[in-house]
Amino acid sequence: MIRIGIIGMGIIASAHTKAISKISDFELVAISEINEERAKEYSKDLGVPYYTDYKEMCEKEKPDAVIINLPHFLHCESTVFCLEKGIHVLCEKPMANTVEECDKMIAASEKSGAKLIIGHIQRFFQGIGAIKEYIDNGTLGKLVTISEVRNEYYFADARPRWFLDKKLAGGGIIINHGAHGIDKILYTVGEDITNVHGECGNFYREEFDVEGHANISFRANGIPCTISLCGYETFFSNQITYTFTHGALRSDNSGLHICDEKGGTFRKLELPEPEYGPFEYQLIEFAKAIRGEESISPDGYYGRKVIETIEKVYAEN
Ligand SMILES: NC(=O)c1ccc[n+]([C@@H]2O[C@H](COP(=O)([O-])OP(=O)(O)OC[C@H]3O[C@@H](n4cnc5c(N)ncnc54)[C@H](O)[C@@H]3O)[C@@H](O)[C@H]2O)c1
Structure with a gap:
């Protein structure tokens, strides 16, 4: 069983919580959200503790993995923090705002061995x-x-x-x-x-x-x-x-x-009617990546390639 936490309980968070509830590889252990009202509501609905500080959540709950659903400028720092603690990360797309940030995330994953997967759903x-x-x-x-x-x-x-x-x-x-x-x-x-x-x-x-x-x-x-x-x-x-x-x-x-x-x-x-929806399949593949099995999860090198492509277009304008 992979003990998982969620960081950022905004618009996309409920797609992830529903998926976690359907995939038996995962157990949701805690959530983190700076908006305390929102955090409390989700905590009540989901029956898990909430934290307004994701670092505290990681230190106290020691999840095996997290899903990061934060505004893009926070993807790099939160991902690096978790990876350095040995926590596997599924970071929502886009991987980060710049290739430079992607490189920091990749380096943290290579150093700790924790998996870095990007939510290209x-x-x-x-x-x-x-x-x-x-x-x-x-x-x-x-x-x-x-x-x-x-x-x-x-x-x-x-x-x-x-x-x-x-x-x-x-x-x-x-x-x-x-x-x-x-x-x-x-x-x-x-x-x-x-x-x-x-x-x-x-x-x-x-x-x-x-x-x-x-x-x-x-x-x-x-x-x-x-x-x-x-x-x-x-x-x-x-x-x-x-x-x-x-x-x-x-x-x-x-x-x-x-x-x-x-x-x-x-x-x-x-x-044919699919057994699961995209967010469930994303989690199934995340679990395989964590276990070191073959997986179609997009990793940090791939997420970086997407950002590099986007940076090239921005540089032309
Ligand atoms: N996969 C998809 O189809 C899909 C769809 C929508 C959004 N996204 C991606 O998901 C990510 C989040 O998007 P969203 O639409 O849910 O945004 P959102 O603004 O609704 O949610 C972000 C949440 O993070 C919280 N937050 C901010 N700083 C925090 C911190 N330090 N600690 C804890 N919580 C903090 C905010 O209060 C907010 O609730 C983005 O990367 C976005 O591109 C993906």
């Missing part, structure tokens, strides 16, 4: 796993291009304000949403990423210093890829399209779609 989406199988089996011929279009109003009042401050979030829509797109692509085709370019800016909510739109292009294992992101009040889109010589696959919020006839259109592919 979208590789655990059922449709993405299915696309990877199609690519590996060559069913639709040779993969030609990949393009993701993700449009979602980025400046919504419900978004915690730290996301809109570059010092705290490291950037805007690229480091937050783009990190998912980069991960999906590298996971499905391979991690050799070259020819990274991009343009980004903020044409709409200029009172915030983070970018609200971007067009990014790169090659992943030789395949030309584009990611288009728009956080303004335009049409909604959350889709990624893989075009092959003999068809295409598209994953979006309604599922996975295939086009497998010349000049044809997309039709929905019915996939």
